[in-house]
Amino acid sequence: MEKKIKVLIAKPGLDGHDRGAKIVARALRDAGMEVVYTGLHQTPEQIVATALQEDVDAIGVSILSGSHNYQFNKIMELLRDKKLEEIVVFGGGIIPDEDIPSLKQMGVKGIFTPGTSTETIVNFVKENIHK
Amino acid sequence: MNLVEEALKGNYRAIARIITMIENDSPEGIAMMKELHLHTGKAYVIGITGAPGVGKSTLVDKIIEYLRNEKKKVGVVAVDPSSPFSGGAILADRIRMQHHFLDEGVFIRSMATRGSFGGLSRTTKDAVKVLDASGFDFIIIETVGVGQDEVDVVKFSKTTLKAGIMEIGDIFVINKADREDADKTERDINAMLGLNPKKNGWVPIVVKTVATTGEGIKELMKQIDLHRDFLEKNTSFLYEKEIYKSEMEIATILKEKLFERALEKTKAEGGIRGYAEKVASREIDAYTAAEKILDTFKCCSN
Numbered sequence: 001m002e003k004k005i006k007v008l009i010a011k012p013g014l015d016g017h018d019r020g021a022k023i024v025a026r027a028l029r030d031a032g033m034e035v036v037y038t039g040l041h042q043t044p045e046q047i048v049a050t051a052l053q054e055d056v057d058a059i060g061v062s063i064l065s066g067s068h069n070y071q072f073n074k075i076m077e078l079l080r081d082k083k084l085e086e087i088v089v090f091g092g093g094i095i096p097d098e099d100i101p102s103l104k105q106m107g108v109k110g111i112f113t114p115g116t117s118t119e120t121i122v123n124f125v126k127e128n129i130h131k
Numbered sequence: 132m133n134l135v136e137e138a139l140k141g142n143y144r145a146i147a148r149i150i151t152m153i154e155n156d157s158p159e160g161i162a163m164m165k166e167l168h169l170h171t172g173k174a175y176v177i178g179i180t181g182a183p184g185v186g187k188s189t190l191v192d193k194i195i196e197y198l199r200n201e202k203k204k205v206g207v208v209a210v211d212p213s214s215p216f217s218g219g220a221i222l223a224d225r226i227r228m229q230h231h232f233l234d235e236g237v238f239i240r241s242m243a244t245r246g247s248f249g250g251l252s253r254t255t256k257d258a259v260k261v262l263d264a265s266g267f268d269f270i271i272i273e274t275v276g277v278g279q280d281e282v283d284v285v286k287f288s289k290t291t292l293k294a295g296i297m298e299i300g301d302i303f304v305i306n307k308a309d310r311e312d313a314d315k316t317e318r319d320i321n322a323m324l325g326l327n328p329k330k331n332g333w334v335p336i337v338v339k340t341v342a343t344t345g346e347g348i349k350e351l352m353k354q355i356d357l358h359r360d361f362l363e364k365n366t367s368f369l370y371e372k373e374i375y376k377s378e379m380e381i382a383t384i385l386k387e388k389l390f391e392r393a394l395e396k397t398k399a400e401g402g403i404r405g406y407a408e409k410v411a412s413r414e415i416d417a418y419t420a421a422e423k424i425l426d427t428f429k430c431c432s433n
Contacts, residue, residue: 003155004218004245029219034243039226046232050225053238055147082144 005033005129008056010047011040012075015065020092024060027118028125044074052082057129060121061091068095068103076106088128092116135166138265141204143238146265150240153257164257170264172373174206175359178272186306187273188227189342195231196345197352198269204236206262210255210274213243220244224273238262253383300335302354308339308347331368333361396427 009025011018018040025035036054038046051059063071072091079087090110091103100111110124137145149167152160177194179187191207198205209224222241231237240262242255255272262270303324305316317337324335336354340347362369394402401408406420415423 004243006151025221029214029221030217032217032219034213034220034222036222036225036241038223038232039229042229042232046229049232050239052143053147053240054222055151 005058005125006036006054006056007033007058007060007125008036008038008047008051008054009060009062010038010042010050011062012042012044012047012071013063013065013067014041015063016040017064018062020064021060021062023118024062024092024121027122028060031122031126033125044071044078047075048078048082048084051079051087052084056087058088058090058125060125061089063091063093063095066094068093069099072103072106072108076108088125090121090124090128092121135163138163138167138261139170141266146238146261147240149261150242150254150258153261154242154245154254156254164260167260167264171260172263174259174263174267174270176259176263176270176272177355178274180274181304183275186342187275188224190304190306190340190348191224191271191273192228192231193340193342193345193348194271194352195228195237197348199231199234199236202236203268204266205231205238206259206265206267206270207237207239208255208258208262208270208272209239209241210252210272211241211243212275213245218245238265238267253380253387256380301333301358302351303335303337304351305337305339306342309341309344313339332365333358392428393424397424 005028007028009021009028011021021037025037028035036050036056038050042050047059047061059075061071061075068091072089075089079085079089085107089108090112091108092112095103095111095113097113103111109128110121112121112124132142132145134145134149138149149160149163153164179191181187188209191209195205195207207228209222211220211222211224213220220243222243224241225232225239228239231239240258242252242258244252245254255274259270259272303320305313305320307313317339320337324337336357338347338351338354340351342348362372397403397405400406403424406415406424409415410417410420
């Protein structure tokens with residue numbers, strides 16, 4: 001059996017719009033990946049616990065509520081605590097350009113704002129995960 | 132870290148890593164399964180199958196809650212189908228189990244079928260074993276029942292809940308029992324069960340639940356306990372069940388290995404595909420092709 005890329009698509013925060021998350025999940029599946037989707041309103045703690053049990057290669061975080069700085073910071077911190085730094089974290093949603101550099105500095109590998117093609121995201125995941 | 136030692140101590144990271152290795156068919160993973168097998172046999176495995184949308188995940192959620200109140204450690208293996216087109220999968224059973232994500236006594240793993248024809252793949256069974264060896268008291272396998280899948284989950288589990296009409300379940304759950312047609316469904320199932328009495332002495336039971344509210348869960352768990360008592364009193368039947376399960380496991384591994392060997396042996400002729408081309412062009416037939424491939428095993432095999 002060949003190795004498969006496994007991605008957790010996570011939706012933290014209070015906004016209830018997961019259309020974007022679902023579209024990305026489907027695109028990754030169509031590219032042959034196994035995608036764990038856990039639904040709305042996840043806390044960073046829940047996201048990291050899920051990533052650990054599911055042993056995912058990447059976490060894709062969708063945030064439209066404006067709380068991205070807090071959420072990403074917390075997720076990265078918890079991943080470090082659990083020694084899961086090798087998991088590639090990327091994100092998307094309504095994220096202002098000026099916030100992107102600091103998110104990258106936290107260790108978030110890619111940020112995809114509205115208008116990004118699903119192909120770009122699929123390629124990003126493939127290029128950043130070596131299996 | 133020594134993954135096997137850590138898994139035996141219940142380390143979630145180690146458990147998760149080993150399951151991935153098994154999924155990827157890595158030789159290290161298989162070596163670990165050989166060690167872990169000796170530590171299995173303590174957990175009680177419950178298989179849940181039924182058509183999409185009947186509420187299996189919600190039911191699992193409520194069963195976890197019940198078992199956690201009893202201070203039992205619970206492992207869940209939730210299986211979703213791989214796409215036959217892309218080979219990818221969306222694993223979404225966790226959505227219904229969210230409030231157990233941070234519970235230290237619950238481990239949930241989603242798995243894709245990865246094109247295994249038997250429904251419950253060897254890797255699913257191995258994942259259950261990893262959890263068993265790691266000290267979980269109960270392990271729940273959740274799988275969408277389509278044809279062979281349903282039969283497979285019965286072979287592997289000790290108690291099977293079936294939300295549908297077939298003769299394989301030990302317990303039949305009518306979920307969403309607050310709907311008006313639930314009583315009719317119950318009569319239909321009971322009528323079907325009357326036609327298929329179980330041979331080994333266990334009479335299948337119908338339980339009505341409303342998983343979203345938790346109604347009927349206590350009764351369901353009581354029936355699972357009764358079935359467990361039944362098995363424990365019928366040691367010879369339980370023993371036969373274990374033997375049968377092990378027989379299936381050996382057969383699965385053997386089939387895989389033989390198939391791999393056949394691919395290896397026929398490499399020179401373009402593998403199975405080389406033979407397939409001849410069958411497609413009506414040069415030979417499929418039986419002859421298979422016999423020819425078997426012939427390559429005959430002499431001097433290493």
